[in-house]
Amino acid sequence: MSDDNTIVLLRGPLQQTYRNLQENPEAVFMLANNNPGRWLKFFFTGNFGASFGCRLHVKLREERELSGSARQEALKKSFGFFAGLKGGLKIGSTLKQVLIFDINKIREVAPF
Numbered sequence: 001m002s003d004d005n006t007i008v009l010l011r012g013p014l015q016q017t018y019r020n021l022q023e024n025p026e027a028v029f030m031l032a033n034n035n036p037g038r039w040l041k042f043f044f045t046g047n048f049g050a051s052f053g054c055r056l057h058v059k060l061r062e063e064r065e066l067s068g069s070a071r072q073e074a075l076k077k078s079f080g081f082f083a084g085l086k087g088g089l090k091i092g093s094t095l096k097q098v099l100i101f102d103i104n105k106i107r108e109v110a111p112f
Contacts, residue, residue, distance in 0.1 A: 004103075005102060005103050006061075006100060006101065006102060006103065007029070007056065007058060007100075007101045007103060008098060008099070008100050008101075009098070009099045009101070010066065010074055010095050010096075010097075010098060010099075011063075011066075011095070011096045011097040011098070011099050012091075012094045012095055012096065013094040021060050021099075025059050025060035025061075026057070026058070026059050026060075026104075027057075027058050027059075027060070027101070028055050028056065028057050028058070029055070029056045029058060030053060030054075030055050030056075030109070031053045031054050031055075031056065032052065032053040032109075033052055033053045052108075052109035052110070053108075053109045054106050054107060054108050054109060055106070055107045055109060056103055056105075056106055057103070057104045057105040057106070057107070058101035058102060058103050058104060059101060059102050059104055060099060060100075060101055061100050061101060061102045062099075062100040063097050063098070063099055063100075064097060064098040064100070065097055065098075066095055066096060066097050066098055070098070071092050071095050072092070074095070075088055075091065075092050075095075079091075
């Protein structure tokens, strides 16, 4: 997240997802709390005691081309040393653009 109202993502090889965004720029992202301690607490106490996560309701605002240097920087930040290996280079070859979304609403994921 670049600020409290914006999400910036790299667009990779998911062509159908991108086509869907072109037809309807509204999307929902789920951010899950996958902390193992939360699950252990639940099994011992029956209470989670922490948020499941949240859903971000967003709208695509802007698309920008991804320069070679920005691609390399993003890969290095995500994968460190491994960015320069065959797998990292393969991932890098799929990164197409930067997608910028405005956050319209945030909803907490309720426990069952």
